[in-house]
Structures are given as C-alpha cells and as structure tokens.
Amino acid sequence: MVATPRVSTPVGRRAAPGRKRKVAPGGKRSWAGWRFVGPFLAVFALVFLAPVVYSVHLSLFRTRLVGGTAFVGADNYLAALADPQFWSAFGNVTLFLVVQVPIMLFLSLLVALAIDSGRLYGTSFFRISVFLPYAVPAVVATLMWGFMYGDRFGLVGNLNETFGLSLPDPLSADLILASIGNIVTWEFVGYNMLILYSALRVVNPSLYEAAEIDGASQLRIVYAIKLPALRGALLIATIFSIIGSFQLFNEPSILKTLAPNAITTYLTPNLYAYSLSFDGQRFDYSATVAIVMGVITMIIAYVVQLRGMRKEDRS
Structure with a gap:
C-alpha cells in the first residue's frame, strides 16, 4: 500500500471544502472582471449613488434666517410626514395611478393580442404606428396635446366655435389629471405593447397547434x-407604470404655462419638491420630500412585485 502524502494548508488560509480559489496564470489574482465593470460602476456611483448620498445629507440639515444651517436629524422627515400639501400631492398621483395605469395596460394588451393574432392587415405598419408616440419627446407631446386642449385657441375651442358646442375645458382644475392621463396613455401604450408582444413571441407554437387540434376557439x-404567458411581462409593465406615475413631473410642469390656475405647486410630489427647491430655496426640505417619495415608491413597487411572483408560483 502506498501512503498518500498530506498537503498542509497554511493556518488562517484554509479553503472551503469543494471550492477552489480562482487564480490567474502565474499565481496572481486576476482583475480583468473589475476592469470590465469598472466604467459602469464609476458612472453608476457618479450619477446615482452620489446624488442620493448628497440628498440624504441635505435632508438632515435645515437652513434658518437666524442661526444659519444646523443639523436637525429626522425633523425634516417628521415635518414631511405631517405636511398636508405633500399628502395632497401623493393623493393626486395615487388617483392617477389607480385610474390611468389599468386603462393604459388594458389598451396595450389589446394591441399586443391583435398584432400577435396574425389576422391584422398591415401588422408591421400598425405596430410602428402604435409605438411611434413613445419616440416623441415628452415636451413635444405635452405641448401638442396642450394646444389641442385649449378652449380658446385649440381644437376644443375650434369645435365649440364651429358646431356651437360647449365642451368642458380639459385644462380646468377638475379635468387636468384626466387630461394628463390621456397624454401619458398616448405616449406609453406603444412601449408597454412592445413588452407584451415580445413575451407573446416566445410562446411555443406547438401549444397553439395542440389547442387548434382540440378545437379551442381563439378566445x-x-x-x-396567451394570458398565462403574459403574467411576467404584465408584472414588469405594471411596476414600470407605478414608478412612472409616482415620478409624474414633465407633463404637469409643461402644462402649467397653459393652465396656471389648474396646476398648483403641489399637484404631484415631484412638482412640489421642484417648487420648494427652485422657488422657495428650501433645498433641505425639497430633498426630504424627494427621499420620502422615493422610499414610498420603492416599497409599493416591491410589494406589487412580491405579490405578482407569489401568484405566478402558485400557478
């Protein structure tokens, strides 16, 4: 019998069982992976992590006319949680989310199913036409719809004058959220349609063949x-839509010049934070509002994702 020599491991450097440390040829550790991800990490830290850290730093201080800037800890956060204007803005975007997102996703689903059915003439043209509004910049789209909404200078005003109608003003305080919802729906139906249509394209064609052999109708x-295959894509589209709704800023900010009486500074949380920062010079409290809104958005998106994944696992 030949004795197997023991290989001694230096104290403090024992390797885990079943795992081998990856070492580059020559016995030196390789940094090639870090060189690949390094540029991304640098940009990510510069444009994402640094602003977040600076915002958190601002939110912990308060600038007073007398006494200058002083550390206040969580006082700004307590003030934001008790701010009625903040909660009014949050209520507006929540109402916007509950009404607009289901309508937009339903339209996107109908368009995706129609294109995937193979019974639509000019499928490529129809797909591009639906997606084209997403390629229009938000500023251009909002100005275009804003001038059409005008009851004195736009399409609504022309219809009232030509046919003797009295259509309600889409830029009034009562209808401004619905008008913004129409703009956002027009912009993002094509984007969500593309997500859903891409999910439909990876369904195994043999499933359709088996269903036709069994005599299943199109419905x-x-x-x-099709609907079970779209659960993951619908979940992604829903999360993106939730985040976009809570970040609503471009459309009301641009329409404010056309409807100054309908759009207040606390119509949306982002508009409120912008007004605090650039109009009121309250940078510390503006950063606090932005952080609170970001945390709320993150929690709601996480809960929706968790519930969606649980439903998908059950099925």
Whole structure:
C-alpha cells in the first residue's frame, strides 16, 4: 500500500471544502472582471449613488434666517410626514395611478393580442404606428396635446366655435389629471405593447397547434395560453407604470404655462419638491420630500412585485 502524502494548508488560509480559489496564470489574482465593470460602476456611483448620498445629507440639515444651517436629524422627515400639501400631492398621483395605469395596460394588451393574432392587415405598419408616440419627446407631446386642449385657441375651442358646442375645458382644475392621463396613455401604450408582444413571441407554437387540434376557439387560446404567458411581462409593465406615475413631473410642469390656475405647486410630489427647491430655496426640505417619495415608491413597487411572483408560483 502506498501512503498518500498530506498537503498542509497554511493556518488562517484554509479553503472551503469543494471550492477552489480562482487564480490567474502565474499565481496572481486576476482583475480583468473589475476592469470590465469598472466604467459602469464609476458612472453608476457618479450619477446615482452620489446624488442620493448628497440628498440624504441635505435632508438632515435645515437652513434658518437666524442661526444659519444646523443639523436637525429626522425633523425634516417628521415635518414631511405631517405636511398636508405633500399628502395632497401623493393623493393626486395615487388617483392617477389607480385610474390611468389599468386603462393604459388594458389598451396595450389589446394591441399586443391583435398584432400577435396574425389576422391584422398591415401588422408591421400598425405596430410602428402604435409605438411611434413613445419616440416623441415628452415636451413635444405635452405641448401638442396642450394646444389641442385649449378652449380658446385649440381644437376644443375650434369645435365649440364651429358646431356651437360647449365642451368642458380639459385644462380646468377638475379635468387636468384626466387630461394628463390621456397624454401619458398616448405616449406609453406603444412601449408597454412592445413588452407584451415580445413575451407573446416566445410562446411555443406547438401549444397553439395542440389547442387548434382540440378545437379551442381563439378566445379560449387567449385565456388559456396567451394570458398565462403574459403574467411576467404584465408584472414588469405594471411596476414600470407605478414608478412612472409616482415620478409624474414633465407633463404637469409643461402644462402649467397653459393652465396656471389648474396646476398648483403641489399637484404631484415631484412638482412640489421642484417648487420648494427652485422657488422657495428650501433645498433641505425639497430633498426630504424627494427621499420620502422615493422610499414610498420603492416599497409599493416591491410589494406589487412580491405579490405578482407569489401568484405566478402558485400557478
């Protein structure tokens, strides 16, 4: 019998069982992976982490007319949580989310199913036409719709004058959220349609063939095959839409010049934070409002994702 020599491991450097340390040829550790991800990490730290850290730093201080800037800890956060204007703005975007997002996703789903059905003439042209509004910058889209909304200078005003109608003003305080919702829906139906349509394109064609052999109708195929295949894509589109709704800023900010009486500084949380920072010079409290809104958005998006994943696991 030949004795197997023991290989001694230096004290303090024992390797975990079953794992080998990856070492580059020559016995030196390789940094090639870090060189690949280094540029991304540098940009990520510069444009994301640094502003977040600076915002947190600002939110912990308060600038007074007498006494200058002083550390206040969580006082700004307590003030934001008790601020009625902040909660009014949060209520507006929540209402916007509850009404606009389901309508937008339903329209996107209908368009995706229609394109995937193969019974639509000019499928490529129709797909590009629906997606084209997403390529229009938000500023251009909002100005275009804003001038059409005008009851004195736009399409609504022309219809009232030509046909003797009295259509309600889309830029009034009662309808401004619905008007913004129409703009956002027009912009993002094509974007969400592309997400859903891409998910439909990876469905195994043999499932459709088996369903046709069994005599399943088109509605049955949609309900039993296509909709289950779209659960993950619908979850992603829903999370993106939730985040976008809570970040609503461009459309009301641009429409404010056309409807100054309808759009207040606390119509949305981002508009409120912008007004605090650039109009009121309250940078510390503006940063606090932005952080609170970011945390709320993150929590809601996480809960929606968690519930969606649980439903998908059950099925």
